[in-house]
Amino acid sequence: MPTTLTSKRHAVEGSLDDAIEFCFQQGWTDGLPVVPPTAPKVARMLEAARLDPKQQIAFVEHRAVSITAEKVAINAVMAGCKPEYMPVVVAAVEGIADPKWSYHGPGTSTGGAGVLMIVNGPIASALDVNAGDNLFGPGWRSNLTIGRALRLVMRNVCGSRPGTLDRGTLGHPGKLSYVIAENEAESPWTPLHVERGFRPEQSTVTVMAAEAPHQFYNQLSNTAEGVLTTLADNMRVSGNVMGQPQYVIVLAGEHMRTVAASGWGKKEIRDFVWKHTQNSLAHLKRTQRMSGAIQDGDETKLRPLVESPDDILIVPAGGRAGAFSCYIPGWGSRRSSQAVTKEVKR
């Protein structure tokens, strides 16, 4: 496919090192060095996804920004992506521009959301997206560069620069890249993308505005109820307790096997966790999360952490050894931003 690239061109005198420094000087990077985006590299990125450079990938209504394939490709090159990663980056860009994801809040908020990306389907293993040891990094090029490419698009195309339009109070390391795959090969359960309406052979990426992972430990129990009781006790007062966001629960190998051995599926996990993460109104008031004085009945009146069990996404992933798993609170509230799943088109 002939590719006519129309982005402004910058001629840099000197070596590759000078080009890398030039990218820093322009304010194009996330603080790490980038791969200088030359036309041949950008053309290869577009060809891998069979995209015309002018094609609009998404329109972010809140920013009135049209994101073209050419700009996505330039940022994917800078992030260090291989050309074959490009379709995943494109699907993620479509995801964050979806009205349900609702860009303005998670792109801007003091709450400091990262974009958690969960890759499902055959593309995960084809691109070696890690679903095992050191799940959240470091060590895997696809995990680290795909999420980085998305963040660079947010920075350079959507204008979400830390300190100006991105006002995260704390941010978190996942704002550099936050990509995992579901461990479909070893999981006994229905994969996330199938639960969300896709066929097993389709590849997808699910984007969720999210806090950092919160790890929990249970090496004592050999039952689903035991492991999930510990999880629920950790989760109960996490995230935006009053806001009712969505959550991802990542069950690593040992916990996944323990829970499955009890005969529990994703539905049973969701229902149990939803029921056991409710707080009494009295506790929420005593701990200054809910306003007002404690009334009669507040000790027994319960408020769920999330609106529905379906707001808890279950993802088996992480190393096979170790009695650790984690939960990830979504940003804000379900009404402000929801997880969105997009097909990866190849």
Added chain:
Amino acid sequence: MIELLDPTLEAATQPIAYAARPSRLEGKRVALIENTKFNSDKLLLKIGDILVKEYGAASARMFRKHNASVPAHAEIIEEIQKTCDVVVAGVGD
């Protein structure tokens, strides 16, 4: 020499037509857009009160967005167009 492609948005500039600002608030009907953050209603009521008492605005009426992270929805924008002359809106923590 190495030639690099610019990764940033290079949108053609779009002129945004702002409504003409009134020179005085006397007799104007003020819309206050409440964004649902804690105490934003209290702050806006105070502002509305000042605009009526000290600047002679005819009225100050509060409209509530769905939440702070989304633009004001069509229904309240339509109602504001019909019933108000000026709007106080903003976001902050």
